[in-house]
Amino acid sequence: MGYLVMSRLGRLVTSLPMSLVTLYPARLRCAGLVSLAFSQSGQSPDLVAPSRFFADGGARTVAFVNDAASPLASAASGCCRCTPAPRPAWPPPRASSRSWSPARGWWRTGRRRARTAMPHCSPRWPRCRRRWTRRRAADWRSALPVLAGADRLFVIGRGPGLAVAMEAALKLKETCGMQAEAFSGAELRHGPMALVEEGYPLLIFAPRGPAQAGLLELARDMRQRGRGSCWRHRPGPRRRVAAGAGGHEDLDPIAIVQAFYPMVEQLARQRGHDPDAPRHLAKVTRTR
Numbered sequence: 001m002g003y004l005v006m007s008r009l010g011r012l013v014t015s016l017p018m019s020l021v022t023l024y025p026a027r028l029r030c031a032g033l034v035s036l037a038f039s040q041s042g043q044s045p046d047l048v049a050p051s052r053f054f055a056d057g058g059a060r061t062v063a064f065v066n067d068a069a070s071p072l073a074s075a076a077s078g079c080c081r082c083t084p085a086p087r088p089a090w091p092p093p094r095a096s097s098r099s100w101s102p103a104r105g106w107w108r109t110g111r112r113r114a115r116t117a118m119p120h121c122s123p124r125w126p127r128c129r130r131r132w133t134r135r136r137a138a139d140w141r142s143a144l145p146v147l148a149g150a151d152r153l154f155v156i157g158r159g160p161g162l163a164v165a166m167e168a169a170l171k172l173k174e175t176c177g178m179q180a181e182a183f184s185g186a187e188l189r190h191g192p193m194a195l196v197e198e199g200y201p202l203l204i205f206a207p208r209g210p211a212q213a214g215l216l217e218l219a220r221d222m223r224q225r226g227r228g229s230c231w232r233h234r235p236g237p238r239r240r241v242a243a244g245a246g247g248h249e250d251l252d253p254i255a256i257v258q259a260f261y262p263m264v265e266q267l268a269r270q271r272g273h274d275p276d277a278p279r280h281l282a283k284v285t286r287t288r
Helices: 002-009 045-056 071-075 109-121 126-139 144-148 160-176 212-224 249-270
Strands: 034-038 060-065 078-081 096-100 152-157 179-184 201-205 229-233
Touching (some): 034 045, 045 071, 060 071, 144 201, 152 160, 152 212, 160 201, 160 249, 201 212
Parallel strands (some): 152 201, 201 229
Antiparallel strands (some): 034 096
16 A cells, blocks of 8 residues: 555655554654554554554544454544454454555546456455356466475565565465565565575566566576476466456555465465464454
8 A cells, every 4th residue: 555655646655663652752743644554453552552642743543443443443533444344363464554645636547447346356246256266276276286385485576566475475474384475576686586496485476567577577587597486476368376457457466365365275274274273373462
């Protein structure tokens, strides 16, 4: 989200190190800022305290939570409840807080239509279920046998796709017990690729957009050097590991992560793990 705001609106966005508020007495200027905090439970003190800090300082604050009565929702000046359903046992995405200056006019032309159509591309919709199930089974068929026996993995993305790579690496750690690390495709070439030897698994997410060509070139380069076993997630008619695309390239990461979740659940079960009860994890994590 922050990447899209910067690239499409020209407004600087930062992912806030929350300890600046919870542990260190940073004197942050709040005027003219918008702060968005994302959490399923809305109970973590390291999100509640920054949201309250920004609201008290004059910033516009919004909480995206499942529970509109949670402490985070109460601390923010505005609340968006993400779902009316009970919180699932599946490990939650990493909590975060972002801030930027206000701006207007993002969802226009094709993006607005694509956003409206996104729910119809979900595997939850009956009329799409058969098509998505068929694509998922074919897309990940060649990757699952290798990933089932892997103990380490690089997950690669760039631009908006980097957030998907980071989420994928986190879920592989939590549910599959794999040492999965996320890197930008450019960052990989600056040192981490020295660790990649023959057979080292690489999962490359390459959604449409300016970064796609470089990511596909990276996959070809690694194959030609005989370094690593690469799978690339590339929405479109020619793909190695892919599952549909959003109606606009800005929405491709949503389609990608929807395809990834069923795969990582299947992978976890193949590796003997229960994805609904990851080891050492709690449904609500309270950090400061």
